[in-house]
Amino acid sequence: MTGLGLILGILCVVLTAVAIVMTTMTVRRMLATIRLGQPDSTRNGPFGRRMAVMVKEVLGHTRMLKWSHIGVLHWFVMAGFGGLILSVVAAYGEVFVPSWDLPWIGHWGPYNLLVELLGLATVLGILGLIYIRQSNHPRFKGRASRFSGSRMGRAYFVEAVVLVEGLGVMGIRAAKYAAGYFDVPTWSAPVAKLIGSVLPAEPALVSVFAAMKIFSAMVWLIVISLNQTMGVAWHRFTAFFNIYFKREEGTALGKVKPMMSGGKPLDFEEADPEKDVFGAGKVEDFSWKGWLDFTTCTECGRCQSQCPAWNTEKPLSPKMVITQLRDHAYAKAPYLLAGGKRDMAGDEIGLESHAGIDVLALAESEKALVGDVIDPDALWSCTTCGACVEQCPVDIEHVDHIVDMRRYQVLIESNFPAELNGMFKNLENKGNPWGQNAKDRLQWTEDLDFEVPVFDGSQDFEYLFWVGCAGAFEDRAKKTTRAVAELLHIAGVKYVVLGSDEACTGDPARRAGNEFLFQMLAQQNVEVLNGVFEDRKVKKIVATCAHCFNTLGNEYPELGGTFEVVHHTQLLNKLVRERKLVPVAPVAEDVTYHDPCYLGRHNKVYEAPRELIESSGVSMREMPRHADKSMCCGAGGARMWMEERIGKRINVARVDEALGTAPTKIATGCPFCRVMLNDGLTQRKSDGLAGEHVEVVDVSQLLLTAVKRGQPAKTAAEPAKEDLSTT
Structure with a gap:
């Protein structure tokens, strides 16, 4: 020595x-602080599965290696x-x-x-x-x-x-x-x-x-x-737990977290605004998993780099939303740990005296969550595309937290973008965001040369074709609906539609924060669908709208509606593989494909639409951002019904990226995307930045064109079914 x-x-x-x-x-202080969040019973077990996922993500770096x-x-x-x-x-x-x-x-x-x-x-x-x-x-x-x-x-x-x-x-x-x-x-x-x-x-x-x-x-x-807020250092310890306690089914994509109060899904029939938690109006309204999310953020900015709002000069950064919530939570924690509490009016009801309470913590307790901590423009800029969640290496659940804050703003504060008023009223009174009459849901069938079967309780069918509000009422989306119906008819698939019995799935209401309206629409639809599939072992639904596809498949099971839901690109791809649809005669067209967020990122359906495009005989060109890194069209999170006043329009930014591949067609698989991309393309054409030959189409239209190439022209007297004999 x-x-x-x-x-x-x-x-x-x-x-x-x-x-x-x-x-x-x-x-010890951090654990006490994280426990200030609301209980969440969904994070319990199974231990083995959760541990296996955590070990795989940590040792395999499965999420970090998305950026190799x-x-x-x-x-x-x-x-x-x-x-x-x-x-x-x-x-x-x-x-x-x-x-x-x-x-x-x-x-x-x-x-x-x-x-x-x-x-x-x-x-x-x-x-x-x-x-x-x-x-x-x-x-x-x-x-x-x-x-x-x-x-x-x-x-x-x-x-x-x-x-x-x-x-x-x-x-x-x-x-x-x-x-x-x-x-x-x-x-x-x-x-x-x-x-x-x-x-x-x-x-x-x-x-x-x-x-x-x-x-x-x-x-x-x-x-x-x-x-305590030094997440870039603390994540060395907290990341293990944040990954372990993530959603049981995986990342926080697909369905939105149910509206919780006291650790249980909120029952609106028994809910009391004075006692129950309606979304997140205060930082302590987030669950303890939310507080763990805030603690774990490393500020790496992967979420920010992928966010369509941030990339078009809007105030929303998923990273900064989390870090702002973290800083506010830990600054307010001493007040909350001392028993501090305020009522809905902001008056103190938890402490008789502020003696001994940190002055900064007391000042933090007086801040409004949305307004003082989170910029309202940032909150409402979110498209819920899930790019932030997909890229986060420590499984932070950004979208759930944003939707929870929206819920409080809508249900308690009634403070939301004015444009949503009309959508909410249309959903409540008409059952669709466009405000159209239910009796008009079958107008899309009028120009078809075959009969579209409407469910009446007597038919034998394999699939219920869920048309969706856009597919029934929006002129551009109707082309997709017609194309799918014609392809199903050609392939001999037995299907039915609901017609006027169909209503909006509630997706735009839920992601805009109006959970009450979502529950009303969803329960109505579940009741109808359970009646349609009564006594049937196989309950198959095919949907053309990525948002309907996601809601029906991922969110309705919580309300008693469990169905086998497929997207139309998945079903059509299956029919092509089975030779029930035979696309022929390739043509000299260059197509780029836009991944709908609620089809791709939220539900991992990437290959089916691409295989259909390739089988349609056209040349496929990928945009720089595609698959799990695809950029949103700007319509999700109810943004389709809100004005975009800040920065560059998201749909225009996405169209610019598509035009960079020099396509003749921009294909997609969602009516919302189709509308947004078409509007962006129209603007670029008026700016002289896109040729008149470029158009936005659904993948099903490409397939229908390819299938029809191999069929002889039929006379008016020939039924459509005769086409099958020539393929």
């Missing part, structure tokens, strides 16, 4: 003791952080006695090779991540940087600590070799021995590197203990 080693060792022990005490106290090179670098750093724990333990011995080694494994070749690889991986990984952060710095890229709005100083601190930790490990090994204490095979420590060959044979150098490693680790713990 050297004199320097003794001094450094004592300092390390003292610093470690301080760090452990501070970290323990902070963790960054995922690999981050895996190196993560592996070093976890795999070098024993090297920290060894450092406590090495700082006092430079020749000290771990018992049994200290000189074991395979163990030393592992440490060598992890040490190098940590240094190389963090250097790569530092380079990526700097090359994407907001000072160079401005708003286009995914780090815009992130707290860069905190990230620099964490990166510096990781780099020092990695260098400390390699430094200890090299210094031990130089001092003659490192008797291991060269193959297990090639880099350490190479560096050590140029270092002085000074035992004290081992103590210095060991102290450097311990100091950096303990200073890191002390700093983060003083900063």
